[in-house]
Amino acid sequence: xxxxxxxxxxxxxxxxxxxxxxxxxxxxxxxxxxxxxxxxxxxxxxxxxxxxxxxxxxxxxxxxxxxxxxxxxxxxxxxxxxxxxxxxxxxxxxxxxxxxxxxxxxxxxxxxxxxxxxxxxxxxxxxxxxxxxxxxxxxxxxxxxxxxxxxxxxxxxxxxxxxxxxxxxxxxxxxxxxxxxxxxxxxxxxxx
Amino acid sequence: xxxxxxxxxxxxxxxxxxxxxxxxxxxxxxxxxxxxxxxxxxxxxxxxxxxxxxxxxxxxxxxxxxxxxxxxxxxxxxxxxxxxxxxxxxxxxxxxxxxxxxxxxxxxxxxxxxxxxxxxxxxxxxxxxxxxxxxxxxxxxxxxxxxxxxxxxxxxxxxxxxxxxxxxxxxxxxxx
Numbered sequence: 001x002x003x004x005x006x007x008x009x010x011x012x013x014x015x016x017x018x019x020x021x022x023x024x025x026x027x028x029x030x031x032x033x034x035x036x037x038x039x040x041x042x043x044x045x046x047x048x049x050x051x052x053x054x055x056x057x058x059x060x061x062x063x064x065x066x067x068x069x070x071x072x073x074x075x076x077x078x079x080x081x082x083x084x085x086x087x088x089x090x091x092x093x094x095x096x097x098x099x100x101x102x103x104x105x106x107x108x109x110x111x112x113x114x115x116x117x118x119x120x121x122x123x124x125x126x127x128x129x130x131x132x133x134x135x136x137x138x139x140x141x142x143x144x145x146x147x148x149x150x151x152x153x154x155x156x157x158x159x160x161x162x163x164x165x166x167x168x169x170x171x172x173x174x175x176x177x178x179x180x181x182x183x184x185x186x187x188x189x190x191x192x
Numbered sequence: 193x194x195x196x197x198x199x200x201x202x203x204x205x206x207x208x209x210x211x212x213x214x215x216x217x218x219x220x221x222x223x224x225x226x227x228x229x230x231x232x233x234x235x236x237x238x239x240x241x242x243x244x245x246x247x248x249x250x251x252x253x254x255x256x257x258x259x260x261x262x263x264x265x266x267x268x269x270x271x272x273x274x275x276x277x278x279x280x281x282x283x284x285x286x287x288x289x290x291x292x293x294x295x296x297x298x299x300x301x302x303x304x305x306x307x308x309x310x311x312x313x314x315x316x317x318x319x320x321x322x323x324x325x326x327x328x329x330x331x332x333x334x335x336x337x338x339x340x341x342x343x344x345x346x347x348x349x350x351x352x353x354x355x356x357x358x359x360x361x362x363x364x365x366x367x368x
Contacts, residue, residue, distance in 0.1 A: 038228040046231075049301045052314065105314045105334045105358050108298045131316060131334050133358075141321070144332035 033116040043162045044114050044122060044155055052107035055093055059100050062090030069164045070156050076168035078149065106130055109151070121165070122155040224304040233348045234302050234309060234341055242295035248285025255283035259350045260342050266354040294318060297337070308351070309341040315355070334358045 036044075047068060054065040066089040069075065075083045075092055083092040108129040116122050127150055133142040149169065156165035226234075237258060244255040256279045259265070265273040265282060273279050299314040315335045320328055335358060340351040 042228055042231045046301060049299050052299050053301070053312070103336070103356050103358055105336050108296070108314050108316060108334075110298050129316075131332060133334070141319075141331040141333065144334075146332065 033118045034120055036114070036116045036122055040122070040157070040162065041114055044124065045112060047155070047162050047164070048109060048112055048124070048126060048153075052105070052109060056104045056106045057100060057102050058094060058098050058104075059102070061097075062093035065093035066090040069167070070158055073156075073164050074166045075164075076166065078169050106132065114155075117154075121157065122162075124153045124155060126151045126153075224306050226302065226304045226309060230309070230343070230348070231302055234311065235300060237341070237348050237350070238297060238300055238311070238313060238339075242293075242297060243290075245283045246292045246294045247290040248283050248288050248292075249290065250288075252280050252282065252284030256280045259353075260344055263350050264352045265350075266352060268354070268356050302341075308343055309348075311337075311339045311341060313337045313339075 051068055054060075054062075054068075063086075066086040069086065069089050072085055073089065075089050077083070077092065081092075083089045108131060109126050110128075112124060112126045114122055114124045127148065130147040130149070132145045132147075134145050135143050152168045152170065153164055154166040155162050241255075241258060243249065244258060247254075249255070256276055259276070259279050261276050263275070263279060265279055273282055294317055295315060296318065297313045297315050300311060301313070302309055302311045313336065315337055317333045317335070318330050319333075321331050322329060336356050338354045338356060340353075341348050342351040
């Protein structure tokens, strides 16, 4: 009987120690971000896929472009200007006040990386070709200019779905804005 | 007493009809949705497209297999390839060119509809122009696609695909 007690005691002790070690190991992992669901990945992919359409076709003076951002979202452009909030971001999309051009295409975005963050959100980046046709057509074809650059994003899940919290568009060759963890240091909205 | 029975009968009938009506209305209002698997299948359908077209795989059959049997391919000019027999001619090549690259597709938006799904993408084509100083130059031409997808027993397929050229008069936006 006492042998059984010893075995049972040893077993309980072992199980307890394994549990304690597992808990300690789990707790000591630095900032394990919660996983994103498959639906989250698809929604964020679709957010980024939608992005160029209102930008290139300008259907409503920047309004539907701005709707891709959170209410207090920020767009940081390649001239180091910051636009914050829907009204300001709509201005950014409509700087040249061009009329709607439903068949225009320009921003070709690919290689979209998405990563979860510790606060339950996500960050991502992509590459982009900005393709513009230049000059007159020769033999039915026109020369094209291609400028390549990257986007760096912070995404936020809002009641209306995933939105851009911050989208930055560093000038090719320039350093991206300074970051603190998952956040960029956002400068005031003063314009050069 | 008979009157009460009549009134109660009519009331019960009315409540049952109201419940049926509300349920039917709710079902009609139900928003069309797609599962994650649907999104992935449709993304894969579009990803396969340029390989089948540029490579002329299986003598054009691989391309035609991406469409429903009654599928249609539309050019903005108004030309239409309708049904499998006509679509089989689009990517038909005497010799397959599996390493040929010509159609580059990006920005794939997918939206559910009551009948299936619709989608759009940006496309640019690259075609060789000439050799200058030993370096080959290429023409890059931008377009976009507009699609209607249908779920068939063999999986998601193009019901219609339309290629739309960028308007000639369109000035380019500044980059954002």
